[in-house]
Amino acid sequence: KEGLFDESKKLPIPEYPEKVAVITAATGEAINDIISTFNRRLPLATIKLYPALVQGLNAPADLIRALNLVYKDNDADVIIIGRGGGSFEDLSCFNDEKLARLLFVSKIPTISAVGHEIDFTIADFVADLRAPTPTGAAEMCVPTIMDTNILINNLVIRATKTIKNMVNQKFVMLERFKRSYILTVSYTHLTL
Secondary structure (H helix, E strand, O other), X not given: OOOOOOXXXXXXXXXXXXXXXXXXXXXXXXXXXXXXXXXXXXXXOEEEEEEOOOOOOOHHHHHHHHHHHHHHHOOOOEEEEEEXXXXXXXXXXXXXXXXXXXXXXXXXXXXXXXXXXXXXXXXXXXXXXXXXXXXXXXXXHXXXXXXHHHHHHHHHHHHHHHHHHHHHHHHHHXXXXXXXXXXXXXXXXXXX
């Protein structure tokens, strides 16, 4: 009823984030997968790890602490929050209501990357984007080098066409101006 899952309230994920905050365990496959995926795709973004517990009784409070630290730093274009797979109990800290409410009010776009493709948590529904895995979150966060090269080539082609069209238009205007009545009459009087 409060609209925490409402799609219309979700922030867009930036296409080329420069700074990515990652909230996950300091040791574990999730952070390694995210870093290696970023490095493989387009290693331009700076990744800052905000380590947190990602399972157990103290995990919800620790995730909230890490998220508040990201907000306090206010130095990220996007946040990835999550962990690798596990049992329902292992992932349950991402079902915490306080965490969900804090994610909902985020001014920084968030990607939830909890568990495997078949796992769903409340954090997934509240975040601006749900990734099936931590690797998937990194893939959604940055394009590949090839995609970026294609984009740049298309922009160069469009810019070149635009410049050529502008030059051609100016040339046509110049030719018209050179043949204009005022110039031809003025030139005739000057030569007499």
